[in-house]
Amino acid sequence: MPAKAKGAVPETIRGTVVTQRRRCGKANCRCATDGALHESVVLSYSEHSRTRVVMLPPDEVEAVRAATERYRAAKKRLEEEANAGLAQLVSRLRRR
Numbered sequence: 001m002p003a004k005a006k007g008a009v010p011e012t013i014r015g016t017v018v019t020q021r022r023r024c025g026k027a028n029c030r031c032a033t034d035g036a037l038h039e040s041v042v043l044s045y046s047e048h049s050r051t052r053v054v055m056l057p058p059d060e061v062e063a064v065r066a067a068t069e070r071y072r073a074a075k076k077r078l079e080e081e082a083n084a085g086l087a088q089l090v091s092r093l094r095r096r
């Protein structure tokens with residue numbers, strides 16, 4: 001396995017960091033008997049209209065979460081800008 005590149009988490013990432021709790025499926029595991037489920041932090045994202053998840057290594061969770069928050073903020077800014085642009089264009093063209 002190649003050495004993990006430090007600082008490899010991109011500036012923006014589309015998706016949501018969530019904690020999944022699930023049973024592993026092994027009949028003799030604790031999770032099948034006393035109800036303590038396995039927890040894993042994943043990045044949930046949609047691809048071709050399907051929700052997919054990828055497990056996050058614990059040491060990358062916070063960086064990935066921050067990148068998804070930057071994405072949401074950037075998306076919101078772009079939408080606001082584009083809505084303002086649309087309103088401006090429509091109002092100019094309708095005045096003619």
Ligand SMILES: [Zn+2]
Pocket residue numbers: 023024025026029030031032038
């Ligand atoms: Zn289990």
